[in-house]
Amino acid sequence: MKLFEPLAIKNMVLPNRIMVPAMVTRMANEEGWVVPDVIDRYVRYAEGGAGLIVLEAIAVHQSKAGNLLRICDDRYIDGLRELTKRVHDTSDSKIVPQIIHFLKVSLSGWRQTVDMLSLADIDRIVDQFGDAVRRARQAGFDGAELHSAHAYTLSSFLSRRNGRTDEYGGDSLEGRLHMIGRVMENVRRKVGDDFPVGIRFNADEFILGGYTLEDSKLMALRFAQLGFDYISLSVGGKFEDAVHVPGHVFFPYTGYSGDRCMPNEWYPKAPHAYLAGAIKAFINAKGYDVPVAAAGKLDDPAVAEQVLVDGTMDFVAIARGLLADPSWPNKVKKGELDRIIRCDHCNVCKHLAGTHKVVNCFLWPKGSNQAPADDPTVGAPSWGLDKGGLTARFDNGTVELSWSKAPGAVRYEVCRADGDGRVHITDAVKTARALDHDTLAGMRYHYYVRAYAATGQGGPPSNTVVVEPRWPADAPPPRPAVAAAAR
Ligand SMILES: Cc1cc2nc3c(=O)[nH]c(=O)nc-3n(C[C@H](O)[C@H](O)[C@H](O)COP(=O)(O)O)c2cc1C
Structure with a gap:
């Protein structure tokens, strides 16, 4: 490289x-x-x-x-x-x-x-x-x-x-x-x-x-x-x-x-x-x-x-x-x-x-003033049979995701695939809940979550949930798409 x-x-x-x-x-x-x-x-x-x-x-x-x-x-x-x-x-x-x-x-x-x-x-x-x-x-x-x-x-x-x-x-x-x-x-x-x-x-x-x-x-x-x-x-x-x-x-x-x-x-x-x-x-x-x-x-x-x-x-x-x-x-x-x-x-x-406070990173374990030591021997956290039990709820333009805590996890990454092959990390959180405010009606989103150990080891992806945000009830219905070549 x-x-x-x-x-x-x-x-x-x-x-x-x-x-x-x-x-x-x-x-x-x-x-x-x-x-x-x-x-x-x-x-x-x-x-x-x-x-x-x-x-x-x-x-x-x-x-x-x-x-x-x-x-x-x-x-x-x-x-x-x-x-x-x-x-x-x-x-x-x-x-x-x-x-x-x-x-x-x-x-x-x-x-x-x-x-x-x-x-x-x-x-x-x-x-x-x-x-x-x-x-x-x-x-x-x-x-x-x-x-x-x-x-x-x-x-x-x-x-x-x-x-x-x-x-x-x-x-x-x-x-x-x-x-x-x-x-x-x-x-x-x-x-x-x-x-x-x-x-x-x-x-x-x-x-x-x-x-x-x-x-x-x-x-x-x-x-x-x-x-x-x-x-x-x-x-x-x-x-x-x-x-x-x-x-x-x-x-x-x-x-x-x-x-x-x-x-x-x-x-x-x-x-x-x-x-x-x-x-x-x-x-x-x-x-x-x-x-x-x-x-x-x-x-x-x-x-x-x-x-x-x-x-x-x-x-x-x-x-x-x-x-x-x-x-x-x-x-x-x-x-x-x-x-x-x-x-x-x-x-x-x-x-x-x-605010002149000691600079640390939100993703580090709580209370740390330095990044965790790199230890590749620490095991990755994982869920049991429910694979995290991820669920999603769409309300008022926001997707609310929740899942179960994975033993040994210090943070979770919320991943979203937008249908075009790209997977984004939409949030990194320390609790087993996240909100996504940046969705658009008419799209189809696949979400999954990964749990991480302090040293960076990521567990397997949770179950996937699909969200199709609702079209606003008081807007005119969406026009059908026209292929650019047809213009
Ligand atoms: C906590 C913090 C402290 C920073 N202190 C300095 C500094 O002392 N001098 C400086 O030129 N830039 C400083 N920056 C700016 C960074 O060097 C960098 O230009 C900026 O964060 C954008 O790069 P990034 O997207 O890779 O973070 C600071 C940034 C952060 C987040």
Whole structure:
């Protein structure tokens, strides 16, 4: 599989093309020190076989943000060195930190924007990025990534909503690119040319008046020319459309752009792959072969493989899918697709991140702060003679399914075949009941349920039930279908 071909990013050779992009854990303490739980989280990704692990956003400054890792002083190097050592001792996974600067936000809803920064503030931020990457190198990381996506400072300079009117200003693309050019100059001066430095940025801001692919293609070209060693694409996650909850600080993933950034279950698979394809084609045509990855619902192994095979991207970023099951890479490599704990994009993890609680996955056994260890010897749960006794009831546009509990099961996947050969997982639940609100009258749905052990082993399918949602009584009867060829 192309997924398991190595990828050289300068002198950092990834053993495969699977990246865990940055995901805050909210496990660091108030001062931003690495604590044992943080190390365990990243060691687990290394055990699971990810090619590149991006350590969650780690700040270049001490500004208050609650449970965020810091790399703002040399005092932090030892703790980070312990983390990189443990990851390197575990497997050949590579690890880079995602280095972030963010502006101030307050409980009142006020937030600082880039136009409020003085030139001295800008100089300080430029220096802070260079020093942080230097510390990353000293701490044994294989490279570093600059966080220039979502709602944070570097991204806000790139944004079309950048309100500055000087040479860092939003009126011209060159103005918006000025800051990142200065940052990269300082980074290279402090770590040299041989240390891999990647950039994460938005391929589309997905906000009113924000930039789109037309700008991001050009930005990617500039980043390649500035000497970034990989490009990791994200989208959205902006303050501009965030919903402010009184008494809470703004969380930039609560508006439409936040939805796009961490697409829920109702989004199609790989909704941002087209952006990566266009950006990669554009920079390749200009003679730059900087590896490009993108995130967004790439956790179906067939889809992840396909975007590599068809050249849409060079490596894949899988966040929530690898949070749910850090052993995703090893299981896919061994062909154990049936053992994957499949993310259902319910976004409980995003909600935890937004409320500053320890980030875990709803699919893990209750109370766990880490993914269950991968133990293939644990038996799969199964039902008795009733095969789960699955029943379905259709009422008011909703299918209600219920079944009996399977001994040893920690969760159930509800599967639906829609008659066209495709089987969807419509829900992942911990109780023996699920609702499906997304059915259409006139269709014929086959449902079955599978019970799963904590380690991912799935039992046999339950009995199947068929549901044909009723046509609404007060709508005109459906017209007969006309074959397209008859037109
Ligand atoms: C809990 C959580 C924390 C995240 N933290 C970060 C972060 O620190 N930096 C970042 O660039 N993206 C962050 N993201 C976004 C992910 O890296 C990723 O782009 C997004 O989840 C979409 O990918 P997916 O569909 O594979 O989950 C976070 C996402 C989640 C769910």
